[in-house]
Amino acid sequence: MINSIANIAASAAVKSADSKEAAPGFSDILKNMVNQTNQLQSDADTASVQFANGEVNNVHDVIIATEKASMAMNLTIQVRNKLQDAYKEIMSMQV
Numbered sequence: 001m002i003n004s005i006a007n008i009a010a011s012a013a014v015k016s017a018d019s020k021e022a023a024p025g026f027s028d029i030l031k032n033m034v035n036q037t038n039q040l041q042s043d044a045d046t047a048s049v050q051f052a053n054g055e056v057n058n059v060h061d062v063i064i065a066t067e068k069a070s071m072a073m074n075l076t077i078q079v080r081n082k083l084q085d086a087y088k089e090i091m092s093m094q095v
Contacts, residue, residue: 033079037072044069 024032047065050056
C-alpha cells in the first residue's frame with residue numbers, strides 16, 4: 001500500500017511532454033488510496049470467510065491479507081487526521 005502511494009505520487013509529479021492530459025490531482029490520489037484500501041479490506045474479508053468455510057487451509061495467507069488491510073486502514077486514518085489538522089490550521093489563520 002505504501003509503495004503504491006509512493007508510485008502514485010511519483011507519477012503525479014512527472015508530467016509527460018507528449019501527453020496533453022494533466023497529472024492526477026490531489027483528489028484523484030486520495031480516491032485511489034481509498035479505493036485500494038477498500039479493495040484490501042474486501043480481500044481480507046473474502047479470505048476470512050473462505051478460511052471459516054474450510055475452503056482455504058493456509059492460515060498464513062489469511063493473516064497476511066488481514067494485516068495488509070489493517071495497515072492500509074491505519075495509513076488512511078493517519079492521512080485523514082493530517083488533512084483535518086491542516087484544514088483546522090488553515091481555517092484558524094487570520095487574513
